[in-house]
């Protein structure tokens with residue numbers, strides 16, 4: 001079959017393992033260890049399911065109004081989609097810059113996949129040796145700029161001031177700040193929306209809002225950018241968001257206090273886990289996400305991953321340049337992290353030279 005490019009050349013995203021058995025302590029895909037707020041958990045009942053005979057609201061007005069209230073924005077500044085991956089897909093599809101796209105060499109793996117899918121030429125800008133990002137590397141790019149802040153899988157974050165420098169020097173390009181992990185301690189740059197038309201802030205309900213399986217993401221941006229995103233959505237699947245997820249999303253926004261509380265809890269657990277890992281000889285990147293990126297001199301990343309898996313703990317290992325010695329560990333409950341540190345203690349012992 002002839003096509004304008006060969007599908008066999010597509011390099012799809014490799015998701016983290018989603019085991020069917022529940023026997024693993026699952027610290028590999030940055031899900032939230034806590035359940036959604038009680039009001040969200042109790043929302044779905046037979047009548048909500050009966051309503052599924054009706055199409056969902058393609059404008060997603062109810063959810064947009066709730067989010068607008070939360071951030072002090074207007075609904076016209078908000079786009080909602082089936083997970084933030086969907087939004088990133090639209091961004092690479094609709095907003096490539098004059099010279100394509102740029103993003104860091106070590107970041108969320110899906111950016112490269114979307115660039116390949118939409119045949120957008122891209123440049124991966126190397127992070128510094130300590131994995132920090134130099135904002136000046138992103139000045140005057142004439143490209144779509146995509147930065148995860150905090151970055152994945154390192155957890156390092158830029159300040160809004162640093163992002164402002166990038167916005168100032170790229171007024172003719174869209175600058176996308178992917179804030180999937182911002183609720184775990186970094187500062188959001190959405191207040192810059194009042195000054196910059198070229199900023200798009202992408203958020204998800206998957207991490208800090210305990211709804212990874214609900215598939216819900218949103219973007220905050222300039223009304224004209226949002227209108228273009230709507231055009232792309234209405235050209236593909238206007239009803240992409242199902243009624244149940246929209247209802248769960250609205251109820252979630254109303255429970256802000258609950259989610260702030262569990263995000264603080266996760267930060268505290270992260271701090272304790274970081275200390276425990278360091279006392280076992282790990283080098284740990286100071287993370288502002290709900291995960292830690294760490295390595296243990298003398299034990300390879302692959303070995304750490306496999307040895308933990310044998311002990312029924314799943315973490316993420318990325319067999320790629322610069323980060324192959326690391327594992328990324330999602331922050332779970334205190335109890336899960338105690339099991340993790342006990343398992344790592346055994347692994348370090350088994351691998352000690354004497």
Ligand SMILES: *Cc1c(COP(=O)(O)O)cnc(C)c1O
Pocket residue numbers: 030082083084085086108148152178180203204205206212215216217
């Ligand atoms: C998890 C993650 C996403 C995807 O979120 P969904 O809303 O579940 O699609 C996007 N960006 C980053 C950096 C992530 O870690």
